[in-house]
Structure formats: structure tokens, C-alpha cells
Amino acid sequence: MASQGVAAAFLESAMPHVDMLHTLARRLTDSREDAEDLVQEVMLRAYAAWQRQGAPRSMGAWLATICLNNYRSALRKRQARPRECHDDLSLERLTDPGDTELSALAQLDAGTVRVALAALSDGQRQVVTLINLCGFSTDEVARMIDIPRGTVLSRLHRGHRLLAVSLAEAVNR
């Protein structure tokens, strides 16, 4: 019964974050099934850790961190290299979208946005997803990924710029 009480407390704390976790997992993985596998794996690992250590200070950030760690661990197992970040030079060569294109971005369908986001480097995609979709602060993301806040902001800026260019291209097609 005590174990059921622990499980119930964990679920009460964790379940409100499942939509965020699913959103994050969908942007990290290639298919719905892989995303659902990842979410379930994260929840079970989090529950095991909760049983040992108790409740974390910030449940959402903790779950997201476990999700990112699991994802990276799966990448390592597959010996897959994350896509490298674009350097400043390539970024500077990009032409920013004009006013008409910027206004049209909001009208683009989700499928187009999904493809553009998936084309970013892993680091940029994670930062954009965590901040713009999952609602974490740059400080939280810096702790999750274990990089300086300045790097988070830099990846966010580069990610936005690259997304804007590729989405503007979609507008013009």
C-alpha cells in the first residue's frame, strides 16, 4: 500500500507534465511510436529515481532533463552523431525574410514547420523546442543541457534565424 501511495504521489506530480514531455519527445524522435516509447521510458526512470530520492525541486525541468539524457544515450548507442551547428559565417550569408514573408509565416501549416525544425542542428532544435514549445527559461535550459546561458541564447538566435529563412522559402514555393 505504501508503494501505491508513492506511485500515486509521483503520478500526481508528473502527469501534468506529460503533454510537455510528449511534445519534447516528438521533436527529438522520428516517429510517434518512438516518441511514446521515450515518454514511457522517461516516466519509468523518473519514477525509479523518485522512489530513491523523493520529489525534485522542479518536476517539469527534471522530467525534460531525463528525456534529453535518454535521447542522447539512445543516440550514443546507435553511434549516431548529432548534426553540427551552423557556423556564424553560414548564418551571416543568409538573407532575412522580408515583411511579406514574415507575415505569412504564421499561416504555414504545422507539417512545414515540423520539417524546418527537424532540419536544425540537434543543439538548436533542442533549445528552440525547450524554450518556445515547452516554455522553459533560458536558465533552466542551460542547466538541463549543461551549457552556459549565453550559448543557449546564441543557439536560440541562430535557430530562429535559420528557421525564418527556411520557412520563408516555403512561403515562396
Add this chain to the structure above:
Amino acid sequence: MTGQPDAGCDSETVAAFSSGELDPAAREKVAEHLVDCDMCWQQMRVSRAVTTAVQQLWEPAPAGLAADLRAAVLTADATLDARSGRRRAAVLAVAATVLILGGTVAATRALTHSPEPPVASRTTELPAPVQRALEKYAHAAPGFGDTASAPDLRPAGFRVESASQVGLAGTSASLFTYALPGSTGRVAVFITTAVWPTPTSARGIGARSWIQVLQGVTIVGGSDVQNDHMLVIATDHQAAMITAAALGLV
């Protein structure tokens, strides 16, 4: 405004501004700079437009996943092997079927207060993964034989035969079995306390119900208008559908 970067241009600060993260004093400073700097103004507009576009990608977890997660946590050991992932849920769905393959046996055992381990010992012909899932997730608890609480299926010609309480994948369920007229077949009805996850291979047959035929067994799952969550399982497809209709699932 200028088209060239000046000493106040800092793309990281503008990114922080666009994400709404600066304190009021810093925000005011950036806002003043944006009035005079075309380049940073453009960066801020790009960030805002992209953020709006990206926010379309919010994807809430499907209802079935949330139910799976609850079941997985409630049945998890401290030393859980988390590697099996969501595919575990598919095994659990099969376990529901298997419980019914031996299901009427489970109910009868419960009614007679048999001390024997229920269900699992009755399923030796089943595939090993299914048996393991069943042993782990399903048990019948003795002491519940109150058929008076069973849904009345007499208008459909089905007579209630047994009642039991079972735990299945962390969900408590009442299990009722019904005898079919002129047949040795049975229909089993689970009434569960939580929505049962929809198996991946099931197809919807209404806004709140689904059907799956697995190993010759028809399973209909769903909720009625009173929000009672049910599974109807029978080897006789027609009997399963009549029962589901009588219970308001379809």
C-alpha cells in the same frame, strides 16, 4: 534607426528580450535600442514570427498514452527495466485478452474462493511473453461474487453467471461473465476504474469505443454515456457486439 550594428547590438540580449526573459530595467533598455536599430528590430520580428509558427507544434499526449503511463507506473517495480518502453502496453493489451481466454475460469475461481493462483496457471498454452505479463499484471481477488451489481443483459438473452474483482495492469476491474443461450460460450465484461488504453491495432467504432479481433477473440472497449469504462470480450463475435450494444458502447 540605422541599418548597421552599433555598440548596443547584442543578438543574445535581443533573443532574451524576444523570449520575455529580461528584467524590467533591461527590457526598457533593449526597447529603447530597438527604436533606433533596424537590425535588432528585424531580429526581434523574426524571433516573434518564428516562435508563433513553432508553437503550432505543441502535441498533447494521446489519451491512450496517459492511461498507459498510469498503468506502467502503478505496476512498476523499483528495479524496473525501463527499456521495454511503450511496447509494453501492447503486451498488456494482449494480457487483457488472455485473461479472458481463461477469463471465465478466473471469475469462477474467485466465486469459489479458491486459494489457487488464478489465471496464470490456466494459461499454459499461451505464448510466454503473454503469460509473463499476465502473471505480473493480473490477479483475481476472492470475496466478490455479487452478481446483483452486474449489468442486466437479459433483454439480449444473456444470463449473468459470475462476478469477480480483478486487478489488471494496475487498474481495478469488476469482471462479469454471461452465459449465451443455447451455447457453451461466454461473454466477459470488465468494468474498469480507468479508461483502458486503445490497442494500436484496434479500430474505432464510435466516438468512444474501439474493436479488436485477436487470436479469434473479439474485444470491444470504450465508455458509455455514464462514463463507465468497459471491455467486452468473447470468442463469439456476434455475442460480443450484441453485448457492447446492450451496454451502450456502440
